[in-house]
Amino acid sequence: MAPAPHVAKREDSLTRGERKNLTRNGLLQAALNLIGEGRSFTSLGIREIAREAGIVPNAFYRHFRNTDELGLALVEEVGITLRRLLREARQVGEGKSEMVRRSVLVYQHYVKQNRLLFLFISSERAGGSRILRLAIRNEVSHFTHEMAQDLRRLGAYEGLSTSSLQMICGLIVTAMLGAAPEILDLPAGQPLLEAEMTEDFVRQLQLILLGASCWRDQPPALLASSRMRPKQP
Amino acid sequence: MAPAPHVAKREDSLTRGERKNLTRNGLLQAALNLIGEGRSFTSLGIREIAREAGIVPNAFYRHFRNTDELGLALVEEVGITLRRLLREARQVGEGKSEMVRRSVLVYQHYVKQNRLLFLFISSERAGGSRILRLAIRNEVSHFTHEMAQDLRRLGAYEGLSTSSLQMICGLIVTAMLGAAPEILDLPAGQPLLEAEMTEDFVRQLQLILLGASCWRDQPPALLASSRMRPKQP
DNA sequence: CTGCATTGTGTACAAGTGTCCACTGAAAGT
DNA sequence: ACTTTCAGTGGACACTTGTACACAATGCAG
Incomplete structure (x- = not known):
């Protein structure tokens, strides 16, 4: 399994906050992508979104409570x-x-x-x-x-x-x-x-x-x- | 546990089709009730609806495929x-x-x-x-x-x-x-x-x-x- | 009355879920 | 150079979910 390749650009030279914002946006985009595939937002789950974003479920909580x-x-x-x-x-x-x-x-x-x-x-x-x-x-x-x-x-x-x-x-x-x-x-x-x-x-x-x-x-x-x-x- | 009291009226003197329609309407009403409690229909599950209607999950399939x-x-x-x-x-x-x-x-x-x-x-x-x-x-x-x-x-x-x-x-x-x-x-x-x-x-x-x-x-x-x-x- | 069809029950299983805990590694502060 | 902070990992727990199968009860047609 690839080790979380959610940054395809220059993986170095990024401050910590920038990185966090990156995966945060990844989560938002992941949710939108799932919506685009016909799922309704209300029925989305934490695990589902995290999976689509390419991170482990628990990491979701670092950005949103639910x-x-x-x-x-x-x-x-x-x-x-x-x-x-x-x-x-x-x-x-x-x-x-x-x-x-x-x-x-x-x-x-x-x-x-x-x-x-x-x-x-x-x-x-x-x-x-x-x-x-x-x-x-x-x-x-x-x-x-x-x-x-x-x-x-x-x-x-x-x-x-x-x-x-x-x-x-x-x-x-x-x-x-x-x-x-x-x-x-x-x-x-x-x-x-x-x-x-x-x-x-x-x-x-x-x-x-x-x-x-x-x-x-x-x-x-x-x-x-x-x-x-x-x-x- | 009560044995499926979904008919509170006269439980006898009901033709089979009438009974079926009764629990069918029970399922419809159950879904609506859940919606009324803030849940969105898309996120409802078979088990949830059946539980609210007072029947066992499998009985759902006798009325609807999904x-x-x-x-x-x-x-x-x-x-x-x-x-x-x-x-x-x-x-x-x-x-x-x-x-x-x-x-x-x-x-x-x-x-x-x-x-x-x-x-x-x-x-x-x-x-x-x-x-x-x-x-x-x-x-x-x-x-x-x-x-x-x-x-x-x-x-x-x-x-x-x-x-x-x-x-x-x-x-x-x-x-x-x-x-x-x-x-x-x-x-x-x-x-x-x-x-x-x-x-x-x-x-x-x-x-x-x-x-x-x-x-x-x-x-x-x-x-x-x-x-x-x-x-x- | 006999046998069939059909509604509803119980058990079971694999898969998915939210969330807790202990951990790692590296950036950031000192 | 050190310690601290914290985004992300991994495993585990207790649940819930859809669905399959065998079975019970009973209305109804022959």
Whole structure:
């Protein structure tokens, strides 16, 4: 058996901390790889992950107390990934025509490029450990918030209150994350099926934005009691 | 140890098929109960389910070949449940004012009432076994379809093509299923948090419907090649 | 009534799991 | 040059798991 060849580069000239971070990342990547092979994160075991990472089971404990803690580390990567997505999305330009379609294409490409992480998000966002779920939801909430800021900065939708803008972005994000699993489940080499899905997604977003452009904030908040007149034009 | 008291009613006067169906339902319910205790379906084992159902592990095989097959049976219940939801939703009446809010309240109540099944849907819709995922997606697709028919029958949105109506319903269903986990994760006894969530959900649906009422089907489909003119009415 | 089919039981086994403990070797601090 | 620290090793323990086989009880058809 090979003696833990988890460093294929220069095995010397590495400080201890760097080495530790290396195998730590190895563990994270190992978990993602297993997810990529169809296993669900919740059902992963310490031994399984350690084996995939090429270390002995006990060494796992040097980095995480249990799999949930490893999951939280993955959620952090999710945050970084989503932030990068926003950065990329900002560069699609502002030409109104076809801007939605371009954004959708960027998103689809991004999901496929970060396949493993999106598999992780999609399946753990609504299942498995409660702690993970809340952590992911938190990250997604941040994402929504930043998206709203971006939209505001973009200049459109001047008449909308901040809370309405966030509501809209929440809907957009829901649609995006809901589309992710379908993107990931696409059988490779079915371009017309993918095109159909893309078109549907584009139209959904256009519908949302159309609704947003017609939206008028309700002057009186008719939250609890419904005695006042809603009169939404 | 008690000798399998899985029938608490009259243990006699039951035909064999009825008895079988009884323990079969016991297995389904056992799986749901375990889900309700925080376990995710994918990580459930045969022994675990059988133990919870009060039978010996081997008896499981008399009903299902493996856990996936049991999952498919659960998906069938999901279908039934969704159909009932549509039936209930049809009865909220047609008064346009506050109709969305009433529908949302009905939905929230329904999700809480069928908590276990919605937990199952939410978490397995995007994770775990591919077969289950596709089965659920199929059921959801049916649901969307029927919802579109209902909307059409309702009379509103006359100007929309069938495909557009389905796209809209797809978005609505995505929003609904996306909201389910948040409804289920609500800490009990926080009425104002729930009210906030409700209000957000209501506004999202109103936004969608507002967009729908402004929507015009594009005469020229600029799909893949924009050379032909499909002239969709 | 007789015999078959079928649901559920008990035992058993190989394989996998989380975690504890004692250990090694080398980098890091003195 | 020394001691300390600590990532990684190896073995062991008590469990749990899926599944196979032989068997018991009982509804039901002949």
